[in-house]
Amino acid sequence: MKTKAPHDLETAGTRERIVRTASRLMQRQGYEGTGIKQISREAGATLGSVYHFFPGGKQELGTAAVRLGDEEFTELLREFLDAEPDPAKALVALTASLAQGLRESDWLDGCPVTSTVVGTAAGAPGIQQAAAEAFARWRAVVAGKLVAAGFAEADAEDLAHTVIATLEGAELASQVARSETPLEAAGRHLARLIASYGGSVRT
Amino acid sequence: MKTKAPHDLETAGTRERIVRTASRLMQRQGYEGTGIKQISREAGATLGSVYHFFPGGKQELGTAAVRLGDEEFTELLREFLDAEPDPAKALVALTASLAQGLRESDWLDGCPVTSTVVGTAAGAPGIQQAAAEAFARWRAVVAGKLVAAGFAEADAEDLAHTVIATLEGAELASQVARSETPLEAAGRHLARLIASYGGSVRT
């Protein structure tokens, strides 16, 4: 990798400022609800710069935004899974963190990938594919952790599907209900499900 | 109830044709991606009729569309839960049915409530509230079934959160991945989770 991504918008290059602003706006307003002019304005870039870096227009921007959301959640996932040997406990901590993030944003910042891809399946295949790749990567990270914790490969990949699906659904449910309860319950129940394979976590 | 809803668009009244068309389009394209003119055209109604029945404009239409999706999924949920005494087995059958519906629509028809509400949290509180009510109703239906199957009230309501969240997330994951696997795994794992409370289902 040649380009290192600065973590604050001020010192980031123009292209990166645009992608990050697009991701943040689409996370809150969805793909169709976000305008390129709004992105360029809030990113502190001109419309010409946006089309300079993204000649494919809005679809290319949406794809880049989904990929950024992919990377960010992959990192968060790894962070929590690496911090705790027991995958069940790590998932409980992760759901608590997701709930906290939602509440702190006044329930506005859900999953950026989900928010961006929903409602685009018809006319934006690049975005849909980028979202599919994100989900697959997250599943692979979870499955890897489960294997490391002693699960059989087949069980781990199978469980990873439900872990990711439940995290997504619970984040959505928490956002809609404006309540930590769905995510909190999801964390406990995923831990219980994992423990049912013979692990040591009791809930 | 005074008005009975006909189940085919041809014999339905204008107002109902509009709501059903709006729900179907927003299910596929999202709220922001669906235009009122497109709705009126595909519903076989004029723009004047749309604004006659929905003077609140697009937001009122979106709210009505979410309520329709609420009713439809409530009915589907009851249908599957009533057909089978064991809630775990009923959920496995339900996930299979959801997966079949997704595949048959070429992965276009996900949850109409989710598709409509995502990306509208900011500027359409009525839609967000209608979606929250839908999720709450579905949870109540699931919790009622679990109580009837012998679960303690607190466990039932707690589990219902995760059942609904996992169904939502798995339907989304299946749609994005264009694969039945996430829904199929969700059904099995929810059954296993329920069985872990001392039930009789083995998976």
Added chain:
DNA sequence: GTCTATATCTAGATAGAC
């Protein structure tokens, strides 16, 4: 790479005849 100006189109919404 950045900027301004603009072309083209469609959105949501309204007015008023019938």
Added chain:
DNA sequence: GTCTATCTAGATATAGAC
């Protein structure tokens, strides 16, 4: 209740100077 015509504002995207 239904229809057509229209208003205004915003969208995506492009052109071309700097």
